[in-house]
Amino acid sequence: MNDLFFWIVSIFGLFLSIFWTQVIYMSGPEPVKRKELPSISIIVPAWNEQKALPKTIDSLMVLDYPADKINVIIVNHGSTDNTKQVARNLLRKYKERKILLVNIKRKPGQSKASAMNVGLKYANGEFVGCMDADSVADKEALLNLIPFFSGKEVGAVISAIKVTNTKTMWGKLQRLEYLFAQLVRELMSKIDTLHVTPGALSLYRLDLIKRLGGFDENSLTEDYEIAMRLRYHGYTIKMAIKSISYTAVPDTFRGLWKQRVRWFRGFIETAVKYKKMFGNKKFGMMGVFQYPVNILTFITVISGFSIVSYELFSKGYNLAMELFALKAGVFDVLKMPSWFDILMHVNVNILFPMVLSFSIAIYIYHMAHKVSGEKWKYPLILLIYLFLYPILRSFHWITAVYKETFGVSKKW
Known part of the structure; x- marks a missing residue:
């Protein structure tokens, strides 16, 4: 039964690897230049972001885009630190620019979506952007986003996200993760299956977002929910691979x-x-x-975690029983098998597709670095990411399933 499961998983992984490898060589959506650049409102929701907010606003103020067509809305969502004063200082610093500060109270259980919806009330122009207060935009980010609104069916365009804090192991792991996500989103954009609009920097049609009712304040992931709502109502989402935004990621185990x-x-x-x-x-x-x-990927992760956990428990239990029952000497039980014995017991039917999938995965990671213009770094981190990080992600999934199943209260 376990062999069958791993065979199915291997074939599934192999199919996806080959499929996405083929998509790499497909042409993507063509950007369309406009005669005149549209006006844009950018909402920056901030909750206790006194340290990060200045860099975010500074990056928006130096965008290579007509200053009179950018309207920045800072929504201070009940911050308990010095965010409000920092925002006021930024307004004075850029008094010649169109920057608005909106202060609202943070009610228990409220999420970023609440601040975004308040910002929508003050937004104007053809497009509205979301920019997390711990993110910064590349100078040409907006110029590279706008051309992908090539038709009325395009509801949103997203940027490529890069990680800024890579000093810790967790930051380095997420750097790889974001590089891979960047490539996958570009491939999804090519076949019109992109269904995420990350908060680092995404641009939407303002009238469309208002018509759809704004952001879902009950969702734990309002950016993912609004993306799926756009897809549900027949709109597409595009990826502008040359539009770069930078974000800070959790750099501790607990934060991640x-x-x-x-x-x-x-x-x-x-x-x-x-x-x-x-x-x-x-x-x-x-x-x-x-x-x-x-x-299917979700089911595979949960099933694989369950089977591997059962196997580990079962083998550990049997080993313990042998030791306690003295059915074999301690040294006989713990004696490592020879390399010959290991090779003789390898299941080639399972090993072959797994090795092939792994090889293709390495190639895809190579392409992710090539597309993003990044160099290969941290070889040890790559090994951890490929072989150990998925185990941690499985625990994330199991915890999420448990909390959703038993209705554990939501925390943003």
Whole structure:
């Protein structure tokens, strides 16, 4: 049974690896230059971001974009630190620019979506952007986003995100993760299955977002939910690979754990909310390919974690019983098998597709670095990312499933 499961998983992984490798060589959506650049409102929700906010606003003020067409809205969401005063200082620093500070109280249980919806009330122009207060934008970020709004069916365009804090092991791991995500999102954009709009820097059609009711204040991942809502209503999302934004990621085990459990809970609740898209031809490749792949990947992670956990427990239990029952000498039980014995017991039927999938994965990671213009770094971190990090992610998923199943209160 276990061999069958790992065979299925290997074939599934091999199929996806080959599929995405083929997509790499497909042409993507063509950007369309405009005769006149549109006006844009950028909402910056801030909660206790006194240290990060200045860099965020500074980056927006030096964008290579007409200053009179950028309207920045800082929403101070009940900060308990000095964020409010820092924002006021920024308004004085850039008094010639269009920057608005909106102060609102933070009610118990409120999320970033609440601040975003307040910001929408003050937004004007053709497009509205979301910029997390711990992120910064490259000078040409907006110029590279706008051309991908090539038709009315394009509801949002996202930027490529790079990690700024890579001093710790956790930061280095997430750097790799974000590079891979950057490539995957570019590939999804090519086949019209992109379904995320990250908070680091995403741009939406303002009238469309208002018509759809703004951001979901009950969602743990409002950026993912609004992306799925756009897809559900027939709109597409594009990736502007040359539009770069930079973000700070959790640099501790605890911080990463909280973030990922929240993200995965958000995935589960949103997947349930838009379950009608599953296998539905009405939604094109998003319905018949990407949505099923997302669900199958989720099932594979949970099933694999359960089977591996059972196997480890079972083997550990049997070993303990042998030791305690003195059925074999301690040294006989603990004696390591020879390399010949190991090779003779290798299941080639499972090993071959796994090795092939791994080889293709390495190639995809190579392409991720090539597309992003990044150099290969931290070889030890790569090994940890490929072989140990997935185990941690499995624990994130299991915790998320547990909390969603038993209705544990939401925390943002």
